[in-house]
Amino acid sequence: MTMRAAVNGIEIAYESFGSPGGRPLLLIMGLGAQLIHWDDDLCELLAEQGHHVVRFDNRDAGLSTHFHDEGVPDLGTSSSYVLDDMADDAAGLMDALGWPAAHVVGASMGGMIAQALAIRHPRRVSSLTSIMSTPGPGMAQPTAAAGAVLFAPPAPDRETALARALETWTVIGSPGYELDRERLTRLTGLAFDRCYDPAGTARQLAAILVSPDRTGALAGVDVPSLVIHGEDDQLVPLAGGQATAAAIPGATLLTYPGMGHDLPRPLWPDIVGAIAKLTAG
Template identity: 75%
Template sequence: MTSRVQANGIEIAHDSFGSPDGRPLLLIMGLGSQLVHWDDEFCQLLADRGHHVVRFDNRDTGESTHFTELGVPGAGGAAPYLLKDLADDTAGLLDALGWDAAHVLGVSMGGMVAQQLALDHPSRVLTLTSIMSTPGPAVAAPTPAATAVLLSPPAHGRDAVLAQALETWSVIGSPGYELDRERVARLAGLAFDRGHDPAGTSRQLAAILASPDRTERLAALTVPALVIHGEDDQLVPLAGGQATAAAIPGARLLTFPGMGHDLPRPLWPVVAAEVAELTSR
C-alpha cells in the first residue's frame, strides 16, 4: 500500500517490500517514471535477498507533489529545479523513513540522483548502484532514434499513451531480448491512472540538462559502488556507464550484451544477486 510523507517541503509517495529488519535499500526511478516501474517481482527478488526495499515517486511523477504551477520549461529558459533538489528530496525521504543511511540503487535519471545524493549527503549512502546512467548528459549522447522518441510530442488519452509507450520501448529497449509488450502496456496504464504528467517529465529533463557534470566530484567518493549498463543502450550509451565507473574509485563495472535502456526480466535475478553481494559486504 502506498504511503505519503512530507520530505524537503514536498509530499512523496512510497511503498515497501521485505522485512523492516532487512538491509535498507532505496530505489530511485528514472525520467518521467513512477514507483510502479520498479516491477513488484524485481522488488521481491531484492527483498528475498535480505533487503528492506523502498521505492517512491520522484517529484513531478505519480502521487508525489507535482510542480504544475511552474509550467513547461521554455527553450533556453531556466530549469525550475536541478538534480540537486531531487537528491535533497531523497535525503528528506530517508529522514521520514527513519533511516540514517541506506543502500541506494538508481536507474537512468535515478542513477544521476543517486550519484548526487552520494555527493551531497555522503553519510546517508552505504553503497551506490548506478544503472544505465551517466555522470553528465554530454558524456553519452543518445542516438538520433532515441532522441526522436525522447523529444516526441506527448500523446493524449490513455490508449494513445499506451501506444506511445510501446513505440518508445521498441526503440530504446533491449534488442537482445523480446519486448514484453504486455508488461509495457500494463505499466504505462498504471502510470497513466496514478498521475500522467508530460509537463512534469519536461521539468525533470530540464533538471538533467541544467545540472553540472559530476565527473570530478565523483572522484572523491569512498562508497562501495556498482555500475551496470547495457552494451546496446541507445538513450544513454555504454560510454555513460564506463565514465561513471571510471570516475568513482574502486567502482565495479558490469555490462550486458543485448541490454538497452531497460532491465529485461531474464536479467533480474543476476542484477538482484549483484546488488545483494554489494550490500552484504
C-alpha cells in the same frame, strides 16, 4: 500500500517491500517514470536477499508533489529545480523512514540522482548502484532514433500513450531480449491512470539538462559502488556507464550485451545477485 512523507517542503509517495529489519535499500526511478516502474517482482527478489526495499515517486511524477504552477520549461535554459534538489528529496525520505543511511540504487535519471545523493550526503549512502546512467548528459548522447522518441510530443490521450510506449521501447529497449508487450501495455496503463503529467516530465528533463557534470565530484565518493549498463543502450549509450565507473574510485562496471535502456527480466537474478553481494559486503 502507498504512503506519503513530508520531505524537503513537498510530499513524496513511497511503498516498501520486505522486513523493516532488513538492509535499507532505496530505489530511485528515472525520467517521467513512477515507483511502479520498479517491478513488484523485482522488488520482491531484492527483499528476499535481506533488504528492506523502498521505492518512491520523484517530485513531478506519480503521487508525489507536482510543480504545476511552474508550467513547461524552456529546455536547456531554465528549470524549476536541479538534480541536487531531487537528491535532497531522497535524503529527506530517508529521514522520514528513520534510516541513518541506505544502500542506494538509481536507474537512468535515478542513477544521476543517486550519484548526487552520494556526493551531497556521503554519510547517508552505504553503497551506490548506478544503472544505465551517466555523470553528465554530454557524455553519452542518445542516438537519433532514441532522441526522436525522447523529445516526441506528449500523448494526448490514454490510447495514444499505450501505442507510444510500445513505439518508444521498441527503439530504446533491449534488442537482445523479447519485448514483453503485454506487461508494457499494462504498466503504461497503470501509470497513465495513476498520474499522467507530461509537463512534470519536461521539468525533470530540464533539471537534468541544467545540472552540472558530476565527474569531478564523484572522485570523492568513498563507498562500494556498482555501475550496471546495457551494451546496446541507445538512450544513454555505454559510454555513460563507462564514464561513471571511471569517475568513482574502485567502482565495478557490469555490462550486458543485448541490454538496452531497461531491465530485461532474464537478467534480474544476475542483477539482484550483484546488488546483494555489494550491500552484504
